[in-house]
Amino acid sequence: MQIRALEPGDERRDFCSGISEYDAFLLRYAAQNQFRHYIGVTYVAIEHGPVLGYATVAAGSIEGDDLPSSLCSRLPRYPLPILRLARLAVDQRAQHRGIGSALVRFVCQLALDMQQSVGCVGLLVDSLAERVSFYEALGFMRLEVVSGRSEARPLPIPMLLPARDIEAAIDG
Amino acid sequence: MSRSVQISAEVSPETKELLDAFSRTTGIKKARLVEDAVHQYISAMESLPPEAIVHSRVVISRDSAEQLARRLESVPSPTPALRELMNPRAD
Numbered sequence: 001m002q003i004r005a006l007e008p009g010d011e012r013r014d015f016c017s018g019i020s021e022y023d024a025f026l027l028r029y030a031a032q033n034q035f036r037h038y039i040g041v042t043y044v045a046i047e048h049g050p051v052l053g054y055a056t057v058a059a060g061s062i063e064g065d066d067l068p069s070s071l072c073s074r075l076p077r078y079p080l081p082i083l084r085l086a087r088l089a090v091d092q093r094a095q096h097r098g099i100g101s102a103l104v105r106f107v108c109q110l111a112l113d114m115q116q117s118v119g120c121v122g123l124l125v126d127s128l129a130e131r132v133s134f135y136e137a138l139g140f141m142r143l144e145v146v147s148g149r150s151e152a153r154p155l156p157i158p159m160l161l162p163a164r165d166i167e168a169a170i171d172g
Numbered sequence: 173m174s175r176s177v178q179i180s181a182e183v184s185p186e187t188k189e190l191l192d193a194f195s196r197t198t199g200i201k202k203a204r205l206v207e208d209a210v211h212q213y214i215s216a217m218e219s220l221p222p223e224a225i226v227h228s229r230v231v232i233s234r235d236s237a238e239q240l241a242r243r244l245e246s247v248p249s250p251t252p253a254l255r256e257l258m259n260p261r262a263d
């Protein structure tokens with residue numbers, strides 16, 4: 001199995017993850033985001049034929065709302081760079097083969113590459129409610145987002161994993 | 173539109189009847205109906221709905237910022253699940 005950036009000719013018409021909104025996003029908007037608006041990149045898991053799974057990421061920033069001076073000394077006053085994992089889905093016919101984990105690992109590595117090349121404090125994931133425990137087990141912390149919350153459906157739960165934890169996981 | 177060209181497309185009898193009936197009822201020429209429908213369809217397909225947009229700027233609450241500061245100040249302690257994820261065994 002290969003994970004690479006989406007290409008215009010990738011077969012995704014029959015992609016069925018069980019979440020119709022995610023399937024529609026891959027079919028109708030992922031390519032637009034990537035090739036027309038340049039606001040995100042979708043990485044796809046592929047063997048020989050159609051897309052088996054995908055993860056859509058975009059660079060972003062995170063900052064605190066109305067921070068007290070005590071906190072300003074501990075967090076920089078400027079926005080901190082992050083990588084945002086906006087959507088991840090696996091076709092139902094390809095589930096239970098480790099494709100979802102492979103995509104998460106790939107995106108964690110992307111966050112680490114970003115940290116080392118241009119700066120990145122962490123990976124923010126917009127998690128489906130039923131995947132929160134999976135991400136918590138990986139060390140992601142829940143965030144209360146004041147502005148910039150994803151409007152995807154089903155409404156996701158924002159969670160963040162510091163890039164240095166990913167780095168330590170590989171080193172350790 | 174400065175000039176017109178003819179197109180040929182096969183549609184179902186039901187679609188043709190729908191087109192004919194709507195044109196008869198409203199008086200709108202079929203050519204105009206087809207032209208408008210194509211433009212509106214493509215425009216709808218190309219515009220991103222809010223749920224498809226990935227916001228680049230995220231502002232978190234004071235409580236979350238406090239937790240994040242604490243997390244960034246502490247020594248990284250990857251969970252066993254994260255270690256396993258990032259160091260897959262080659263079977």
